[in-house]
Amino acid sequence: MDQPTKQGIIAELINLLTEANAHVTFEEACAGLTPAQWNQHVPEVPYTIWQLVEHVRIAQWDIVEFSLGAGHTSPDWPTGYWPATSAPADETIWQHTLDQIQADRQRFIALLQSPTTDLLAPIRHGDGQTLLREAMLIGDHTAYHTGEIVLIRRLLHAWK
Numbered sequence: 001m002d003q004p005t006k007q008g009i010i011a012e013l014i015n016l017l018t019e020a021n022a023h024v025t026f027e028e029a030c031a032g033l034t035p036a037q038w039n040q041h042v043p044e045v046p047y048t049i050w051q052l053v054e055h056v057r058i059a060q061w062d063i064v065e066f067s068l069g070a071g072h073t074s075p076d077w078p079t080g081y082w083p084a085t086s087a088p089a090d091e092t093i094w095q096h097t098l099d100q101i102q103a104d105r106q107r108f109i110a111l112l113q114s115p116t117t118d119l120l121a122p123i124r125h126g127d128g129q130t131l132l133r134e135a136m137l138i139g140d141h142t143a144y145h146t147g148e149i150v151l152i153r154r155l156l157h158a159w160k
Contacts, residue, residue: 001118001119001120006119009119009132010112010113010119013112013132013135013136013139014109014112016135016136016139017105017108017109017135017138017139017142018105018109023143023146023147024146024150025146026056026101026142026145026146026149027098027102029146029149029150029153030049030053030098030149032158033049033153033158035088035089035090035091035094037049037153037156037158038050038053038089038094039088039089040156042152042155042156045152045155047082047085048088048152049149049152049153050083050088050089050094051082051083051085052145052148052149052152053094053097053098053101053149054082054083054089054097055081055082055083055145056101056141056142056145057097057100057101057104058075058080058081058082058083059081059141060101060104060105060108060138060141060142061100061104062074062075062081063108063134063137063138064104064107064108064111064138066123066125066126066129066134067108067111067123067131067134068107068111069125070124070125105138108134108135108138111131112131112135117131118131119131119132119135120132
């Protein structure tokens with residue numbers, strides 16, 4: 001792939017991971033909530049906003065670590081990708097989770113921007129995954145759960 005094409009694709013992937021485009025950003029969906037709101041259970045919804053946010057953090061961290069090297073071991077599926085249902089988050093935990101999501105996203109973006117990165121080469125320790133696929137997976141997964149966060153906020157009457 002020529003350099004201008006690669007740079008264009010990387011720019012689009014970064015936009016996918018960081019911008020709103022056709023929906024609100026993950027950060028916008030999480031902004032302005034109180035601990036009571038992010039820990040509140042809604043009838044017929046199997047998780048709280050906090051559990052969704054922590055799930056996004058764990059899944060993104062797993063994808064980033066997998067993309068960076070062969071020494072990573074993924075959590076057990078599905079339990080390792082979700083926080084305990086009985087563990088609410090306080091403000092410190094909430095902020096740490098949001099900060100870690102941003103830090104891991106930046107680590108992945110730095111990997112995408114590395115001059116030696118080949119977006120289409122299979123990841124050596126994987127089974128066919130490419131960095132292009134992993135970038136789209138992070139974007140798709142985060143957007144999916146961002147929509148769920150907005151829906152729960154609407155049910156809690158905590159959305160504009």
